[in-house]
Amino acid sequence: MVVGAGPAGSSAAFHLARAGVDVLVLEKDDFPREKVCGDGLTPRGVHQLVRMGVDVTGEGWHRSRGMRWVCGERHVLIDWPNLARFPDFGLTRTRHDFDEILARHAQAAGARLHTGVKVTAPLTDRTGRVVGVRAAAGPDGEPVEHRAPLVIAADGASARLAVALGAHRDKARPMATAVRRYFRSPTRSGEEYLELWADLRLPQSDAWLPGYGWIFPLGDGRVNVGVGVLGRRGRRTPDLRAALAAWLERTPPEWGLDEAGADGPLRSAALPMGLNRRPQYGRGLMLVGDSAGTISPWNGEGICQAMESGEAAAEVAALALTRPAGPGRERVLQSYPAVLDRRWGRYYRLGNAAATYVLSRSGFEPLLTRIIDRPALVDGMARLLTNLTDDPSRDAVDHVVNTLVRLTPARAATR
Numbered sequence: 001m002v003v004g005a006g007p008a009g010s011s012a013a014f015h016l017a018r019a020g021v022d023v024l025v026l027e028k029d030d031f032p033r034e035k036v037c038g039d040g041l042t043p044r045g046v047h048q049l050v051r052m053g054v055d056v057t058g059e060g061w062h063r064s065r066g067m068r069w070v071c072g073e074r075h076v077l078i079d080w081p082n083l084a085r086f087p088d089f090g091l092t093r094t095r096h097d098f099d100e101i102l103a104r105h106a107q108a109a110g111a112r113l114h115t116g117v118k119v120t121a122p123l124t125d126r127t128g129r130v131v132g133v134r135a136a137a138g139p140d141g142e143p144v145e146h147r148a149p150l151v152i153a154a155d156g157a158s159a160r161l162a163v164a165l166g167a168h169r170d171k172a173r174p175m176a177t178a179v180r181r182y183f184r185s186p187t188r189s190g191e192e193y194l195e196l197w198a199d200l201r202l203p204q205s206d207a208w209l210p211g212y213g214w215i216f217p218l219g220d221g222r223v224n225v226g227v228g229v230l231g232r233r234g235r236r237t238p239d240l241r242a243a244l245a246a247w248l249e250r251t252p253p254e255w256g257l258d259e260a261g262a263d264g265p266l267r268s269a270a271l272p273m274g275l276n277r278r279p280q281y282g283r284g285l286m287l288v289g290d291s292a293g294t295i296s297p298w299n300g301e302g303i304c305q306a307m308e309s310g311e312a313a314a315e316v317a318a319l320a321l322t323r324p325a326g327p328g329r330e331r332v333l334q335s336y337p338a339v340l341d342r343r344w345g346r347y348y349r350l351g352n353a354a355a356t357y358v359l360s361r362s363g364f365e366p367l368l369t370r371i372i373d374r375p376a377l378v379d380g381m382a383r384l385l386t387n388l389t390d391d392p393s394r395d396a397v398d399h400v401v402n403t404l405v406r407l408t409p410a411r412a413a414t415r
């Protein structure tokens with residue numbers, strides 16, 4: 001059983017169904033529904049869609065060629081790298097229908113999807129093992145129970161299921177907050193680059209904002225615009241609404257990023273990062289996506305990581321379910337945190353350190369301003385931020401980034 005039909009839950013359900021597992025997905029909302037997000041996918045995220053056979057050529061998918069970083073009076077265009085492991089383009093699509101596409105794709109593969117079912121609590125047996133969930137179904141919230149040999153929590157940043165079982169957030173790991181709003185912007189909507197601004201200031205201060213602003217073109221006449229900041233222990237989250245307003249005042253009026261061009265309200269949400277919730281498996285419950293804190297501490301990207309963790313969990317679960325309930329199955333399930341560790345351990349440990357000691361203090365401006373005129377360094381920074389390299393390395397930039405990650409100890413990141 002999978003709780004939540006965001007990218008993590010639908011990917012887990014798709015891969016489980018493909019493996020021949022009978023899988024039930026419970027989702028509290030009805031589709032289409034909104035999810036506060038920047039709606040941007042790097043080539044790594046596109047790769048996950050390709051792995052699932054999602055058709056990304058039709059209407060509604062807007063391709064990007066790379067990123068455009070702005071820093072003061074200067075800017076730099078960084079094309080997505082031409083790698084053997086990943087596509088050479090990114091995508092944007094609003095979560096309004098992106099999530100439904102993935103959920104329907106999982107359904108087409110054989111998963112059973114029940115929407116309008118809000119899971120309220122885990123069901124446990126006498127030993128404390130999860131054997132299903134309690135839920136409120138339909139408009140009247142009719143109480144229902146669903147049982148399954150394994151439950152995957154894909155319920156997003158609130159992680160209610162994980163919290164109910166005592167899997168708490170590691171407060172030493174980074175956490176970010178972001179606000180976003182849609183604007184009608186015919187001049188910017190067709191752009192081929194995801195735009196990121198490094199030189200934003202904290203409201204009423206000269207200090208750099210510990211994050212960045214984004215303008216992601218959607219290709220439908222609109223752009224997704226937002227500001228995200230890394231949290232810092234003991235510091236209050238800055239007023240992001242004010243930071244966004246101050247930034248947008250600096251943008252040219254013809255871009256339409258003002259109240260008159262706004263399409264819908266400003267919304268905010270939290271970004272749990274760096275695998276900040278553990279254990280990722282315990283007592284019959286696996287955590288995927290935001291519920292496990294899989295968002296990258298390097299750049300705030302989480303859709304791809306949600307899909308990757310969904311696939312990883314499905315692979316472990318399908319293997320475990322080939323064994324009868326008992327210690328043999330349990331041994332397989334307990335390997336799941338190590339699978340995540342192999343995938344992200346070193347990279348996230350380095351990212352958690354970068355986020356905690358550098359980016360949460362002064363953001364990207366001090367670094368970018370020093371290297372913006374040096375293409376190889378900018379390229380290296382971009383590949384590090386987006387986890388896009390070939391391995392084995394095919395050029396010097398890959399080699400440096402891969403070596404840096406390899407030199408980072410792995411285990412402490414997920415323990």
Ligand SMILES: Cc1cc2nc3c(=O)[nH]c(=O)nc-3n(C[C@H](O)[C@H](O)[C@H](O)COP(=O)(O)OP(=O)(O)OC[C@H]3O[C@@H](n4cnc5c(N)ncnc54)[C@H](O)[C@@H]3O)c2cc1C
Pocket residue numbers: 003004005006007008009026027028029035036037038039040041045117118119120154155156157160178179180226268269270271288289290291295300301302303304306
């Ligand atoms: C402002 C902002 C901007 C962002 N921009 C980007 C970006 O541009 N690119 C990127 O890659 N990432 C971005 N992220 C991160 C990204 O949105 C998340 O990492 C991603 O959505 C995680 O997917 P998920 O499936 O784990 O969780 P979610 O997408 O949150 O899905 C969880 C699902 O579970 C359902 N659910 C919750 N509780 C229950 C319950 N009790 N019962 C049943 N169902 C339940 C929800 O309705 C939802 O459908 C951004 C995040 C924010 C906040």
